[in-house]
Amino acid sequence: MRDFLRLSLQAFFKSYRPFVVYNWLFFGAIIVGVLLAQANMRLLPIGEEVQAFDSSNVGFMVLGIFLFNLVLSGFVLTTLPGLVFFALPSVFLFYRAFVWGILLNQLFTPQFLAALPTLILEGEGYVLAAICGTNLGLSWFKPDWAYKNKGFSRLEALKMASRECVHLYFFVVIFLVVAAVVEAVTIVSFAG
Amino acid sequence: MFRLQTGQKRISIVLLSIILPVGLLTGLRLTGMLRGPSTPEVLTVDTVGWSMSRPSDSRYVIDVVNNSYVDSVVSIDYVVEVFDYYENDGQWAGFDVVPSVVRVNMSVDEGFVESVIVNFTQLDGDAALDINGDTDHIQAVNLDVARIDDWDWVFGKNAYIKATGINKPGNTYLQFQFAWMFKDPNSSSHRLTITLEATYVNGNTYHTVRIPVQLDVFES
Numbered sequence: 001m002r003d004f005l006r007l008s009l010q011a012f013f014k015s016y017r018p019f020v021v022y023n024w025l026f027f028g029a030i031i032v033g034v035l036l037a038q039a040n041m042r043l044l045p046i047g048e049e050v051q052a053f054d055s056s057n058v059g060f061m062v063l064g065i066f067l068f069n070l071v072l073s074g075f076v077l078t079t080l081p082g083l084v085f086f087a088l089p090s091v092f093l094f095y096r097a098f099v100w101g102i103l104l105n106q107l108f109t110p111q112f113l114a115a116l117p118t119l120i121l122e123g124e125g126y127v128l129a130a131i132c133g134t135n136l137g138l139s140w141f142k143p144d145w146a147y148k149n150k151g152f153s154r155l156e157a158l159k160m161a162s163r164e165c166v167h168l169y170f171f172v173v174i175f176l177v178v179a180a181v182v183e184a185v186t187i188v189s190f191a192g
Numbered sequence: 193m194f195r196l197q198t199g200q201k202r203i204s205i206v207l208l209s210i211i212l213p214v215g216l217l218t219g220l221r222l223t224g225m226l227r228g229p230s231t232p233e234v235l236t237v238d239t240v241g242w243s244m245s246r247p248s249d250s251r252y253v254i255d256v257v258n259n260s261y262v263d264s265v266v267s268i269d270y271v272v273e274v275f276d277y278y279e280n281d282g283q284w285a286g287f288d289v290v291p292s293v294v295r296v297n298m299s300v301d302e303g304f305v306e307s308v309i310v311n312f313t314q315l316d317g318d319a320a321l322d323i324n325g326d327t328d329h330i331q332a333v334n335l336d337v338a339r340i341d342d343w344d345w346v347f348g349k350n351a352y353i354k355a356t357g358i359n360k361p362g363n364t365y366l367q368f369q370f371a372w373m374f375k376d377p378n379s380s381s382h383r384l385t386i387t388l389e390a391t392y393v394n395g396n397t398y399h400t401v402r403i404p405v406q407l408d409v410f411e412s
Contacts, residue, residue, distance in 0.1 A: 016202045020209045027213030034217065034226060109228050112221055120210060 011167040033101020066180035082133025089133030125175035132165040232398035243408035269297040287373040303394035304360035317348040318376040324369040334361035
């Protein structure tokens with residue numbers, strides 16, 4: 001376990017440059033979404049979103065949000081497309097951020113502020129998931145781009161990227177668990 | 193001279209990449225440079241009531257309850273038509289039933305219809321409401337019926353139907369049927385308030401007109 005934690009931290013710090021760049025682009029895309037939505041605003045009461053989950057059982061809601069975000073939004077829609085083409089995870093990530101910007105713009109200010117912690121935590125999870133996907137795609141597409149001067153074959157690079165992906169997903173899970181708890185609390189407080 | 197270690201420097205750069213854009217977004221919103229959605233200006237029209245004594249047998253009623261609103265921008269024609277009174281009706285599990293229809297005709301001169309919501313409230317424990325959600329029985333012109341919630345005959349629960357404008361329409365029409373059911377043996381009075389919430393956009397401002405109609409069925 002201690003080794004896994006150490007390797008996870010190593011993978012995280014190794015990815016800090018793309019993490020910073022993706023963060024800027026991610027939040028930049030949210031701002032672009034907000035600015036574009038300013039031109040055409042429509043009402044969207046938060047109640048419409050709340051009804052997607054049963055707010056009477058917070059535990060189930062947290063679990064549902066977490067599993068949905070981790071499996072579908074994080075892994076299937078963000079990381080896996082990287083295996084097909086390394087640029088796809090960033091495309092999906094920035095598109096999601098853009099849509100979030102549009103949705104965020106439609107919230108009244110108290111709800112806007114309440115949504116920010118969830119947006120940051122969930123966003124960081126998806127940024128890391130996108131970095132995993134990009135690494136996986138680069139590893140077989142151009143092993144030298146993914147691992148400079150290592151002389152890895154495509155298969156070796158892919159294996160290495162997969163291992164790093166598992167370690168990075170440790171942080172994805174942490175971000176998404178905390179995000180699910182914060183989101184459920186936010187939903188319940190606004191629904192109540 | 194204080195110098196950041198590599199790890200601290202990296203963490204600082206990561207934190208800055210989150211704090212700066214989020215801070216910018218929050219700052220722009222709080223200073224009003226980014227506008228939020230405007231809260232609708234709400235106007236409530238006086239309630240129009242209708243009542244009948246609860247008969248001991250089935251009969252035709254056919255009464256029209258009209259509560260409309262017109263100003264220089266919007267015209268809303270809101271009609272509840274009460275058809276019949278059925279005593280111990282076999283088609284409705286032996287309940288007493290008042291089948292009725294709601295019609296909402298709305299037009300906006302400068303702007304568009306955002307949504308049409310009809311809320312059914314103040315149902316007591318012996319009364320239930322069933323909105324006929326069958327697409328053959330709902331007429332929605334320039335409207336998308338987004339949600340119908342009538343709680344599947346659960347007694348004492350409120351109900352509503354919500355329709356949203358398609359492509360910013362200037363004119364809309366909504367018609368649907370509902371059944372107001374009583375399970376008590378003619379021993380109680382019942383009240384149902386059917387409130388239309390018509391929201392339209394004029395310029396950059398949302399306006400909601402609330403028009404209530406109150407139906408009373410008194411014990412005989």
